[in-house]
Amino acid sequence: MHLQSLLDDIASKSSALAAKGKVADYIPGLAQVDPNRFGMAVATVEGELLGTGDWLVPFSIQSISKVFTLVLALALDGDKLWSRVGREPSGDPFNSLVQLEHERGIPRNPFINAGALVVTDRLLSLEEDAFGTLLSFLRHESGQPDLDTDQEVARSEAEHGHRNAALAHFMASFGNLENSVDRVLDHYFRQCAIAMSCADLAEAGLFLARHGLRRDGSRLLSPSQAKRVNAVMLTCGTYDTAGDFAFRVGLPGKSGVGGGILAIIPGRCSLCVWGPALDPSGTSLAGVDALDRFTTLTGWSVF
């Protein structure tokens, strides 16, 4: 089957899963999204870009942003980051404080909220204009010069951000923040509120399928670093359902409560699916189903 008809076929089946989930409702900007939206895009290492459904409609990337701040911090600072954040699955929900208390302010991995706050904090120390660096990277890789944060969503995030503020203050109390809590949170809420389409995200994540090479052929990460980021995505990318995601999909992936999932098939392609209705752990139901079908139908998997 052609890749295009395969994607169309998946769309027709997976989009039905929306009925079983619930759109994130903690801020208006997410609660108002139509749960029946569905999009999927594939960007191949050969340069092909295909999609189906709402694959060109921008949505709130939320925690998928954590992948990009992580790779930028690694690219700038190498392995030093790992003294301040682990790379173990947490076994806990994405916003848990329990593990943080037991392990004295060192988050388990860079994809739970606490870990992402540490990564953002590091990026703020490394780059004068950290947010500009992030935005310009995403614009360049996706080829979308207008890509930006949804200010309304960012403001809402800040208003409903008590849990993240608790995480940041908690880490600060252990000395694991270099910048002020307010500065870190401001950046974090803005990075989560960036709006991108499936096509944009598939393009922007392609360097992870290309062993570290950016769109223009320049090297962002060494092959070893790219491999390691993929490993962390596989073990930690979907929080306390990472094991189930690996079991069903078998790919490195990172979800966001906006309903997007970015997944990587090293050496082949990057994929992005969008379906705003979530399972209880905050991962897109239609998205996991679509990726499950994709790997089953193509036989492409890392295992």
Added chain:
Amino acid sequence: MHLQSLLDDIASKSSALAAKGKVADYIPGLAQVDPNRFGMAVATVEGELLGTGDWLVPFSIQSISKVFTLVLALALDGDKLWSRVGREPSGDPFNSLVQLEHERGIPRNPFINAGALVVTDRLLSLEEDAFGTLLSFLRHESGQPDLDTDQEVARSEAEHGHRNAALAHFMASFGNLENSVDRVLDHYFRQCAIAMSCADLAEAGLFLARHGLRRDGSRLLSPSQAKRVNAVMLTCGTYDTAGDFAFRVGLPGKSGVGGGILAIIPGRCSLCVWGPALDPSGTSLAGVDALDRFTTLTGWSVF
């Protein structure tokens, strides 16, 4: 470089790691093993078998046995097993009871002790002679008709088995054991005490690199099942250091406190390393180092 000289090279470097670790000492049968032993074997899907160092010396396979009971239970019973054991990384040590209490007797995954006890329990319900089935499978795949349990080690395990007895009774209190605690423990201690060499284990695990096909070409698992077992090995195979193992080695792997690690490169080969000196989480120090070198030097990785 030839695979053989590559293995020899790795052996000369990784074996030095023994000095930084500690041999498991909770039973005499393990405590007496020379920490400086080192062996490594590779079995390729093309049928090649190579090794270096003590690759033909049998050692106590311990928790590596959990892979084989799991696949036998899945082969006999399909997905039903997953209602009694999860497939999420636990984020806790291999013998923790904490998670079990919070999640009402359902172990997080089949590779922590509690989960392996459930798998063994299921196998005992499915097969009249469960231990015979396991032994005959291992003998056939490794081509070693004399392969057996070290009775002395099994007896020691039972004598020092209070923690596992606690786990079994605890699950029984939640109704998650079908057989008597004594029967399950007896099988469990014997399966952990099986003695095999790196060569034996690499051969016995090869079906996971061959997408489910056994040595004689018969099918043990469907490709999808084999993929899923590999996924669970990657996310859960080394307990609370699974994330770090994925980060450094990037392969599905299963460790045992006897110092062995079985690792799989799907479509290519299975590997077994042995180095009895362990890190604090109970994983072979030389073993992880050797696998790290192997994937770096060959560029073979799932990511």
Added chain:
Amino acid sequence: MHLQSLLDDIASKSSALAAKGKVADYIPGLAQVDPNRFGMAVATVEGELLGTGDWLVPFSIQSISKVFTLVLALALDGDKLWSRVGREPSGDPFNSLVQLEHERGIPRNPFINAGALVVTDRLLSLEEDAFGTLLSFLRHESGQPDLDTDQEVARSEAEHGHRNAALAHFMASFGNLENSVDRVLDHYFRQCAIAMSCADLAEAGLFLARHGLRRDGSRLLSPSQAKRVNAVMLTCGTYDTAGDFAFRVGLPGKSGVGGGILAIIPGRCSLCVWGPALDPSGTSLAGVDALDRFTTLTGWSVF
């Protein structure tokens, strides 16, 4: 009001609480008890003994037995016991393993099951016939030479004792048991299955109101030891609702899932109430209500 009419009045009101609770149902011997039973007895330091309702009907004393094994161990062995068991409220249910894992096999206090198993274990080491010692103490203090264990209940406890077996094996794995798990459990199940009436228990506990003096005037505990046992009863006697019990009743007390509660007013009297319908934490609903009324009406309280 006379004490007798006060007790009768309380009985008429508190016994109605039975409708809101649930009889312990994990073993037949407890499940078959009529939830509407209600009895209450008061034994004063002046030697008076009064009661109301079913105050002469024997019931299963269950965890109230923990008070008596504790004082016998303290009387024989002094403060040495406290190296193996703490005296802090646990904040967890009576049969939790979580705290035990975090604190390496040292139970928080002697009234949670794990702590009571340690106390029983110690008593078994101190006394050749530990159970005989316990029984003879209870018979003497209550003046009931025929008082004994209900063998049927003891057998049922053993059959449904996986959780306690898990606790005992778990502590054994940390080296915090001196006798075999089987021996400790056997004693523990028998001590919990002792049948006594409210009158018997009020008499048997009177030494705690008499600052350590037994019925015959001999000294069991020093005044300081008696004060300390009362303190531990107040902070730990009703598990994770000890704070609420202190708040409402304001007395040292110890509950059992048979529906009994023993409470002490130092210098004045000991009280025992029985009402088999329990709240979710395993404490008698009518019992707490009756003690609450008693302290309110008499103004007798430690605070």
Added chain:
Amino acid sequence: MHLQSLLDDIASKSSALAAKGKVADYIPGLAQVDPNRFGMAVATVEGELLGTGDWLVPFSIQSISKVFTLVLALALDGDKLWSRVGREPSGDPFNSLVQLEHERGIPRNPFINAGALVVTDRLLSLEEDAFGTLLSFLRHESGQPDLDTDQEVARSEAEHGHRNAALAHFMASFGNLENSVDRVLDHYFRQCAIAMSCADLAEAGLFLARHGLRRDGSRLLSPSQAKRVNAVMLTCGTYDTAGDFAFRVGLPGKSGVGGGILAIIPGRCSLCVWGPALDPSGTSLAGVDALDRFTTLTGWSVF
């Protein structure tokens, strides 16, 4: 022995304990206090006031302030408070977030920091000038019209207040704060920084020994409310060492990291000890020793 010589005798012995502890050092205002300071005061229900050592020297009352905000909130609002904060011992350190996550933002009791923040929050809702109300209460009861907050200490608390900010934001995320996090923290840091002497505190706490009656004979709490506050002090007043405090001292007590402890003997007297060197849980070493000696020598105890 006269009470005065008894106090002098205790002072000469207990003050030596200072050598074994450590002054709180997280803010300069506390770190600079001389660890060898020692004071003790007794205020009897008959109106006597005695003291020894540094009993007239003001120190930072810290968490002892939690008793006063609690009783003011109860006096104004009755039992409604208990829907937002429990009254169970936490079994965790005073600033733990773990329990708060498991129990969805409801603190275990009003004496751990989280619970005290909820009480402060409630007081801010009940009283336009909550801090003025607190200060005027303390001034009146102690007879010290100049008693006030140490502004320097309050400012330091705010600068080092990340852990408390984390607790406040965390509870806000569960909807368990009525006022802004900043407003609650500001009040909390100021109440903790109030400076009072042993004499002042013993006088200010006397209403708890007088079953709710203030210095001027007016009623602050009903006898039942006073009894309940004493019960909560006994079970929760010294955090995760409350059981040990009850065991050794046997009195309702509340400690602060400034080194003070307020203790109550209902119907008799209130006591305050001050010794800045703390045990690891944050309780004055000399203070506990002095109270232990006092209850042993006088035989005054609640048990």
